[in-house]
Structures are given as C-alpha cells and as structure tokens.
Amino acid sequence: MKISDQIIMCLQNLFRRKVRTALTVFGVIIGTCAIVVMVSLGVGMQASQDAMLAEMGDLTMITINNYSGRKENGDKLILDDAALHQIQQMKHVDVVTPFYEPNTWRAFTLYGGNGKRYKSELYTVVGVYPEALEKMGFKLNKGAFLSENQGDTIEILGGYYFPYDFQDTRKKRNNTVYYWNTKEDGSMPDPFIDIMKENKLVLQINNAKENGKTIDMKVKGVGILEYDSQNYQTGYGIFVSVKQLKALEEKYNKLNNIKASEDEKSNYTTAKVKVTDMKYVEEVQAAIDEMGYDTYSMENIRKPMQEQARKQQMTLGGLGAISLFVAALSITNTMVMSIYERTREIGVMKVLGCMVGNIRSVFLMEAGVIGFMGGVIGIIFSYIISYIINLVGNGLTGGFSGGMSMGGGVYMDMGMGMGGGMAQTSIIPWWLALGALVFATLIGLISGYSPANRAVKISALEAIKNE
Amino acid sequence: MPCKTGLNAPLGRRENLETIIKVENLRKVYKIGTEKVIALGCVNLEIHKGEICCILGTSGSGKSTLLNMLAGLEKPTKGHIYIGKHDIPKLNEKQLAKLRQKQIGVVFQSYNLLPALTAQENVGLPLMFRGVSKAKRNKAAKEMLVHVGLGKRMKHKPTQMSGGQQQRVGIARAFVCKPQIVFADEPTGNLDTKTTKEVMDIMVGICRQYQMTLVLVTHDPSIAQYADRIVTLIDGAIVSDVENQSIAEPVYQEGAKAPAEGEQPAGEAQREAVDSAEQESKPEENQNPDTEHNGGVEE
Ligand SMILES: Nc1ncnc2c1ncn2[C@@H]1O[C@H](COP(=O)(O)OP(=O)(O)OP(=O)(O)O)[C@@H](O)[C@H]1O
Numbered sequence: 001m002k003i004s005d006q007i008i009m010c011l012q013n014l015f016r017r018k019v020r021t022a023l024t025v026f027g028v029i030i031g032t033c034a035i036v037v038m039v040s041l042g043v044g045m046q047a048s049q050d051a052m053l054a055e056m057g058d059l060t061m062i063t064i065n066n067y068s069g070r071k072e073n074g075d076k077l078i079l080d081d082a083a084l085h086q087i088q089q090m091k092h093v094d095v096v097t098p099f100y101e102p103n104t105w106r107a108f109t110l111y112g113g114n115g116k117r118y119k120s121e122l123y124t125v126v127g128v129y130p131e132a133l134e135k136m137g138f139k140l141n142k143g144a145f146l147s148e149n150q151g152d153t154i155e156i157l158g159g160y161y162f163p164y165d166f167q168d169t170r171k172k173r174n175n176t177v178y179y180w181n182t183k184e185d186g187s188m189p190d191p192f193i194d195i196m197k198e199n200k201l202v203l204q205i206n207n208a209k210e211n212g213k214t215i216d217m218k219v220k221g222v223g224i225l226e227y228d229s230q231n232y233q234t235g236y237g238i239f240v241s242v243k244q245l246k247a248l249e250e251k252y253n254k255l256n257n258i259k260a261s262e263d264e265k266s267n268y269t270t271a272k273v274k275v276t277d278m279k280y281v282e283e284v285q286a287a288i289d290e291m292g293y294d295t296y297s298m299e300n301i302r303k304p305m306q307e308q309a310r311k312q313q314m315t316l317g318g319l320g321a322i323s324l325f326v327a328a329l330s331i332t333n334t335m336v337m338s339i340y341e342r343t344r345e346i347g348v349m350k351v352l353g354c355m356v357g358n359i360r361s362v363f364l365m366e367a368g369v370i371g372f373m374g375g376v377i378g379i380i381f382s383y384i385i386s387y388i389i390n391l392v393g394n395g396l397t398g399g400f401s402g403g404m405s406m407g408g409g410v411y412m413d414m415g416m417g418m419g420g421g422m423a424q425t426s427i428i429p430w431w432l433a434l435g436a437l438v439f440a441t442l443i444g445l446i447s448g449y450s451p452a453n454r455a456v457k458i459s460a461l462e463a464i465k466n467e
Numbered sequence: 468m469p470c471k472t473g474l475n476a477p478l479g480r481r482e483n484l485e486t487i488i489k490v491e492n493l494r495k496v497y498k499i500g501t502e503k504v505i506a507l508g509c510v511n512l513e514i515h516k517g518e519i520c521c522i523l524g525t526s527g528s529g530k531s532t533l534l535n536m537l538a539g540l541e542k543p544t545k546g547h548i549y550i551g552k553h554d555i556p557k558l559n560e561k562q563l564a565k566l567r568q569k570q571i572g573v574v575f576q577s578y579n580l581l582p583a584l585t586a587q588e589n590v591g592l593p594l595m596f597r598g599v600s601k602a603k604r605n606k607a608a609k610e611m612l613v614h615v616g617l618g619k620r621m622k623h624k625p626t627q628m629s630g631g632q633q634q635r636v637g638i639a640r641a642f643v644c645k646p647q648i649v650f651a652d653e654p655t656g657n658l659d660t661k662t663t664k665e666v667m668d669i670m671v672g673i674c675r676q677y678q679m680t681l682v683l684v685t686h687d688p689s690i691a692q693y694a695d696r697i698v699t700l701i702d703g704a705i706v707s708d709v710e711n712q713s714i715a716e717p718v719y720q721e722g723a724k725a726p727a728e729g730e731q732p733a734g735e736a737q738r739e740a741v742d743s744a745e746q747e748s749k750p751e752e753n754q755n756p757d758t759e760h761n762g763g764v765e766e
C-alpha cells in the first residue's frame with residue numbers, strides 16, 4: 001500500500017466523522033493552548049527579568065577585581081597584560097581590557113584655556129586598551145575613540161558630562177557651568193571649553209610638596225562618549241590608554257619619590273571581559289575564577305533568579321500538561337471508538353490482502369493527524385491569546401503604576417504605558433511553538449498506539465460474520 | 468494416519484487435473500466452556516485448478532468453517548491445507564496477506580463494501596493494498612465494473628445501490644486482481660431468486676473466462692448446479708463428492724438427512740440451473756429448468 005494511499009485513507013476516515021474528529025481536535029487545541037500560554041507567561045517573566053537585569057548592567061560583562069594582589073591562599077596574583085592576554089585567548093571571550101582606575105585626585109589636574117584658566121580635578125580616570133572600548137559596546141557621542149598608537153601627547157576620551165567638570169579659576173562665583181541649566185531651546189549649555197577643539201589642554205602632574213616641581217603633559221581630546229548608566233565613568237570620567245596612564249603614574253611617583261614595586265606597576269586592579277553571548281558568561285567566569293581572581297557579573301544575580309523562573313515555568317507548563325493529558329485520553333477514546341465501529345471494515349481490509357502494518361500505520365496516522373491539527377490550531381490560538389494577554393496585561397501594569405505614583409498624574413501614566421508596551425507578559429518563542437507542535441503530534445501518536453495495535457489484532461473473520 | 472471419511476471413490480476426470488487446494492485430515496473443534504463442538508470432523512479434499520466447486524450442506528454442517536479455514540481466516544484444530552506450496556495454517560499474518568493479495572479473492576454474503584467509498588474505489592481496494600497506482604487501479608476497476616454490468620454506477624456509494632448491484636461490486640472486487648482462487652460463502656444468501664441467477668451467472672462466467680477456481684458455499688442445491696463438482700457436508704463430514712451431472716443419485720442415496728424430501732425435483736432443478744449459467748462452457752449439460760421447486764427443498 002502506497003504512503004499516499006495511506007494518507008488519503010486516514011484523512012477520509014477522519015473526515016467521515018467530522019464532529020467527533022473536531023471535538024477530539026478541540027481537546028488537543030485546549031491542551032496545546034494551555035501549555036503554550038502557560039510557558040509563554042514563564043518566558044515573558046524571564047524576559048522581563050532579563051530586561052531588568054540588563055538595565056542594571058551588561059549581562060555579557062564580567063568584572064575582574066584584583067586589589068589585594070594575592071590569592072585566597074596568599075599566593076601572589078597579578079592582573080597584568082599577560083593575564084589579560086590569557087583571558088582573551090579563552091573560548092567565547094569577545095574582548096578584554098583593563099579598567100584601571102587609580103586614585104588620580106590631587107595627583108593629576110587637567111587645565112585648558114589661556115594661562116590654565118579652566119581646571120578639572122580629574123576624579124575619575126580610567127586606563128583601558130584603546131582599541132577595546134568600541135568592542136565593549138561604548139558609544140561615541142562625537143569625535144573618535146582613542147587611537148591605538150599614541151606618541152607623547154596624552155589622548156583623552158571624555159565622558160558625556162566631562163566638559164562640565166571644568167571650573168573657571170578666575171571667578172569666585174558662577175565658576176561652574178551646570179549641564180542641567182539648559183538653554184531656551186532645551187539643548188545643553190555650552191561648557192567653558194570644547195575639549196575636542198581646545199589646543200591648550202595640559203595634564204599637570206602634581207607635586208605633593210607645596211610649590212614643588214610639577215610636570216605638564218600635552219593633552220588632546222579625541223571624543224566624547226554617550227552616557228551609559230551601567231558605567232558611571234561615562235559621566236564625569238575620562239578614558240585614556242592604560243599605557244599612558246601607567247606612564248603618568250610612574251612620572252608622578254618619581255616626582256614625589258614614591259617607590260612602587262614591579263608588581264604594583266604592572267597590576268591593573270580591575271579589568272572587564274566581554275563574552276560573546278550571555279549563555280557563556282557562567283563558563284568564562286568559572287575559568288577566570290579558576291585563575292584565582294575575584295569576578296563579578298550579572299550572572300551572579302541572574303542565575304538564582306533564572307532558577308526560580310524556571311521552577312515557575314515548570315509549574316505552569318505542568319498545569320498545561322494536565323490538560324494535554326486529558327486531550328490524550330480523549331484521542332485514545334476516539335480511536336478506540338472508531339476502531340470498534342470499523343471492526344468489520346478492518347476485517348474486510350485484511351481479507352482483501354491489506355498488510356497488518358498498513359492498517360496500523362493508517363490508524364496511527366489518524367491519531368497523529370488529530371494531534372498535529374490540534375497542535376497547529378492550538379498554536380495559532382495561543383498567539384492570539386498571548387496577544388490579548390499582552391494588551392490587557394500592559395493596560396493593568398500601566399494603571400497599577402499610575403495608581404501607585406498617585407500625584408504622578410498624566411505624565412507618569414503615559415510614561416509607564418509606553419514603557420509597558422515594550423515589556424511583554426506573554427512571549428511565544430519559535431522553539432515553544434515548534435516544541436508544542438511536535439509534542440501534540442507525539443501525544444496523538446502515543447495515544448493512538450494501543451488502539452492501532454488493537455485494530456491490527458482484529459480477526460479477518462469479523463468481516464465474514466453477519467450481524 | 469488419514470482419518471476415515473465418507474468420500475466417494477475419486478472421479479475419473481479428476482486425475483488429469485492439477486490440484487490447487489489440498490485439504491488433509493482437517494479438524495476443527497470449538498470449545499465453549501467445557502463443551503466441545505466439532506464443527507469439522509475430519510475432512511480430506513482436493514480441489515483442482517479451474518474447477519467450480521460447491522460445498523453444499525444444511526445449516527450448521529460446517530460449510531463456513533471449512534471455507535474460512537481454506538481462506539486462512541481461521542486456524543484449524545488439526546490438519547493441513549495446502550494452496551500451492553503453502554500450508555495455510557502455518558502462515559503468519561504477513562504471509563497470509565501476501566497470499567491473499569496474489570492468489571485469493573473473497574465474495575461475502577453481506578457484500579461488505581466500504582460504505583465511504585464509491586463502487587470504483589471499492590473494486591480498486593485490493594489493488595490499492597498491493598500498491599498499485601490510483602490511475603491503474605481505477606482503470607482495472609472500471610473494466611471489472613463494466614464486466615459485471617455496472618459501468619454506469621462507478622461513482623455510486625454502496626448505500627445508493629441495490630443488494631444485487633452491491634454484490635456485483637463485491638464480485639468485481641474479488642476478481643479484479645485475477646486471483647487463482649475465489650471463495651464465496653453464500654454469495655446470494657441475501658438476494659432474491661432472479662438476482663441470484665444474475666449474480667451467479669456473472670460470477671461463474673468470469674471464473675470460466677479466466678480459468679479461475681471457485682469454491683462456493685451454499686445450502687441451496689439449485690445454486691450448486693452452477694458447479695462442476697458438489698461436495699456435500701453433513702455434521703462436519705463430507706458425505707458425498709460428485710461431479711455435477713451425476714449428482715442426483717449418489718448424493719441423496721448416501722447423505723440421507725439433508726434433502727429428506729423432494730429428491731427427484733432437486734436433481735432436476737440443479738440440471739436446469741446449470742443450463743442458463745454455462746451454456747458456452749458446458750454445452751453438454753443443457754437441461755430443463757425448474758428453479759422455484761428446487762429452492763424450497765432445503766428449507
Ligand atoms: N465461533 C464459533 N464458536 C463456537 N461454535 C461455532 C463457531 N463457529 C461455528 N460454530 C459451530 O460450528 C458448527 C458449524 O458452523 P458453520 O458456521 O460452519 O455452519 P454452516 O454450515 O456455515 O451453517 P450456515 O449455513 O447456517 O451458515 C455449528 O454447529 C456452529 O455452532
């Protein structure tokens with residue numbers, strides 16, 4: 001018997017009993033919907049968790065700290081170029097850079113304008129690999145990133161608000177431009193100097209002794225970064241090449257007769273590692289931990305949250321599975337009924353030379369098709385239900401937040417509503433849809449298995465018996 | 468150790484013929500609780516190629532039991548049934564299905580057409596089970612339906628046809644694969660006299676045309692007249708096995724019970740029935756019909 005004939009026969013049989021087939025399929029639809037919608041809620045929950053975490057910090061970023069220079073067991077541990085190179089070589093590591101942030105206050109001062117009129121105290125200076133920032137995901141507001149090979153001029157890349165860090169040393173009052181004092185058209189006020197155009201920028205290496213000798217280094221501003229709440233340094237800080245920063249430190253130490261050990265000279269204390277994908281963070285982090293460093297990533301928060309979300313998902317999915325189980329019973333019931341009705345027909349088929357295997361596969365197919373159809377329609381319904389849940393759910397969150405903020409009024413409410421539009425309560429990823437379809441079809445096949453075997457065992461004699 | 472049977476001496480004509488079905492010491496006992504029903508005591512039988520063999524007997528004599536076992540629908544308690552090289556009771560389901568596809572056609576008393584399918588599709592079923600393409604089997608089914616005089620009913624569903632028409636579809640279905648052997652258990656059991664005649668004529672006609680072997684079960688001696696050979700069963704044993712023309716005397720002398728009254732008319736009726744059915748193939752058997760009289764004999 002040809003496969004095509006088996007399929008046609010199976011479809012004809014299903015079509016002959018439209019109502020019963022439809023009812024059974026309906027059961028599967030409900031079961032599929034239950035599972036898909038339940039799991040989609042879990043997925044949505046996890047997605048909003050991830051979104052929340054992402055707001056707190058880059059999920060693919062691992063921070064390495066090595067302030068002590070010692071392992072837990074007391075062995076010497078240095079975070080230097082060699083160590084970073086080793087980490088860079090690890091699988092799934094995208095980019096590595098020191099995030100070296102020594103205490104520069106009072107050590108260095110940045111001046112601009114004629115006669116060092118404008119001054120910045122340089123509270124935050126971060127030394128990085130110049131080429132790494134862009135790969136790390138830092139965004140430029142204007143200008144360019146640090147160039148890779150620099151001469152004697154110190155290149156600086158300012159944080160978004162850094163230009164407002166300058167003070168006018170000639171004034172007692174109004175010596176600061178505040179960025180929030182916007183102009184009439186709403187744009188930010190002009191700072192005292194534009195670091196990208198200013199050609200009189202100098203970094204002064206200070207001497208702790210009063211009136212001691214200081215050194216001026218020529219400085220060039222290459223660009224301004226966008227502000228990124230995950231890295232406060234992109235606010236009032238500046239980024240420089242770590243090599244230049246180390247060299248500046250050395251000059252400062254010399255000037256002030258400070259003796260630093262070789263280890264101190266090469267240790268970066270902090271570094272950042274960007275991993276190619278969130279799912280590898282755990283693995284990479286473990287490998288770095290293995291080297292003896294202290295590490296931190298959002299994974300530390302994400303994992304327990306994720307575990308909890310997974311548990312919730314399982315519970316929800318389990319609830320859905322119960323209804324699919326009921327659907328499975330009804331498939332079995334339908335198949336048993338239809339085989340009972342078709343006993344004589346099956347007998348006739350056998351007498352006419354139909355192979356036992358063909359009979360089995362026709363019945364299995366019928367059950368499978370019921371599962372498949374239920375799965376397909378169920379998934380379509382699930383998408384619709386999911387859409388409605390998101391509509392209603394967002395309305396609720398919007399209203400809820402609005403209520404909470406009380407005096408927040410219209411503005412708040414609108415803000416929340418718009419924000420809510422992004423986050424979905426129910427998400428159906430492709431794997432959920434596909435998985436549900438396969439699962440529903442499998443359920444059909446499994447439920448049809450024993451009835452199909454029953455059909456096979458029907459004796460050909462049944463055909464002969466007169467009722 | 469062959470058991471004793473009531474079989475007559477073999478007929479001379481048979482020796483030249485090729486045996487297609489051979490039954491040896493066949494026994495079938497049904498157990499119902501502790502009680503045993505011996506449906507077939509001990510049957511030995513040879514059916515030849517191209518023969519139309521009628522198994523005749525009263526109700527409960529074991530005809531259907533015998534036929535079912537010949538067709539492999541039921542396993543015997545003891546004994547062998549050979550069709551070609553195959554010992555039927557020893558075949559498994561798959562082998563049986565293969566054998567049915569290749570060699571066996573069955574006509575049912577209650578037609579047993581699949582209600583959802585048209586006449587043409589029903590006739591095409593055995594071909595479908597053999598894996599024949601739709602175009603081919605439609606063509607074969609059409610030819611067969613034209614053959615049984617239903618050329619205009621191809622797209623009709625069974626419920627839209629009379630019993631006689633349905634049985635003709637059943638016959639077309641049994642013959643569509645051109646099997647070597649066709650089994651028919653009371654094929655006209657549900658039909659009136661006139662339709663019975665039509666149906667029998669068609670069935671026997673096709674068998675003759677393709678030299679098929681037909682094993683026909685009936686309780687009606689007038690139908691037995693279509694056969695070359697009549698095997699009479701009483702209480703699960705063969706009491707007579709005769710060529711048709713000589714049926715009158717030996718059957719009713721030996722097999723005492725069944726046709727208790729009206730021996731003579733029965734014989735005559737048989738001769739006459741053959742007449743109409745087999746004019747071409749057996750012209751020597753022309754006799755005068757008296758069907759109605761005969762029909763009443765058995766009951
Ligand atoms: N499945 C069964 N279980 C028990 N006994 C059975 C079964 N089938 C048949 N018999 C018995 O076997 C005997 C022969 O039955 P069978 O059906 O062969 O008779 P038959 O000659 O075909 O009769 P009829 O002309 O009424 O169809 C009967 O006595 C019947 O009761």
Ligand SMILES: [Mg+2]
Nearest residue numbers: 530531532652
């Ligand atoms: Mg019977």
